[in-house]
Amino acid sequence: xxxxxxxxxxxxxxxxxxxxxxxxxxxxxxxxxxxxxxxxxxxxxxxxxxxxxxxxxxxxxxxxxxxxxxxxxxxxxxxxxxxxxxxxxxxxxxxxxxxxxxxxxxxxxxxxxxxxxxxx
Amino acid sequence: xxxxxxxxxxxxxxxxxxxxxxxxxxxxxxxxxxxxxxxxxxxxxxxxxxxxxxxxxxxxxxxxxxxxxxxxxxxxxxxxxxxxxxxxxxxxxxxxxxxxxxxxxxxx
Numbered sequence: 600x601x602x603x604x605x606x607x608x609x610x611x612x613x614x615x616x617x618x619x620x621x622x623x624x625x626x627x628x629x630x631x632x633x634x635x636x637x638x639x640x641x642x643x644x645x646x647x648x649x650x651x652x653x654x655x656x657x658x659x660x661x662x663x664x665x666x667x668x669x670x671x672x673x674x675x676x677x678x679x680x681x682x683x684x685x686x687x688x689x690x691x692x693x694x695x696x697x698x699x700x701x702x703x704x705x706x707x708x709x710x711x712x713x714x715x716x717x718x719x
Numbered sequence: 720x721x722x723x724x725x726x727x728x729x730x731x732x733x734x735x736x737x738x739x740x741x742x743x744x745x746x747x748x749x750x751x752x753x754x755x756x757x758x759x760x761x762x763x764x765x766x767x768x769x770x771x772x773x774x775x776x777x778x779x780x781x782x783x784x785x786x787x788x789x790x791x792x793x794x795x796x797x798x799x800x801x802x803x804x805x806x807x808x809x810x811x812x813x814x815x816x817x818x819x820x821x822x823x824x825x826x827x
């Protein structure tokens with residue numbers, strides 16, 4: 600059974616940094632693109648970033664480019680999201696998810712999410 | 720930035736049919752995906768590649784595409800179908816992904 604478990608969320612001040620991690624199990628991790636999706640309180644879903652199976656391609660939504668970095672460690676079956684220069688509007692539940700198809704949208708498994716709150 | 724537009728809400732009586740539309744310029748070139756999200760839960764994929772149902776999605780869910788609009792149809796709506804529904808696709812380059820604005824389905 601596929602499991603994705605996020606960790607690393609919490610309260611951080613504007614301008615601060617946070618690193619989210621996602622541990623994966625139940626599937627061959629290095630055969631799938633992975634993605635992060637966020638949802639601000641009471642708002643809709645927003646795609647944040649995704650990463651190719653071998654980490655050679657990474658894509659980001661414009662609002663986080665230059666501030667967030669997605670990475671993966673296939674030996675540890677994990678994907679991370681390093682978030683720097685955090686802003687109040689980055690406050691959201693961040694979901695780690697497995698992409699259904701290589702290089703395409705569509706997510707078939709989601710974690711339960713980790714809450715990031717950016718506030719002074 | 721690229722946008723996908725959905726109606727904010729759809730209300731339907733049990734047993735009736737709910738149709739949720741999603742409009743965007745890239746939809747003639749890119750597949751659409753649909754998710755159901757219930758309060759406090761992670762989203763669940765209910766349709767992929769416009770009209771393909773994942774295993775576990777009830778047969779009352781169907782999808783269709785026509786030009787710049789895709790539609791998720793729930794036939795014979797049940798109380799358990801009350802949720803938020805989001806469409807998703809890629810932009811015309813296929814590189815950047817976007818979710819629709821979301822539709823709250825209320826079962827009366």
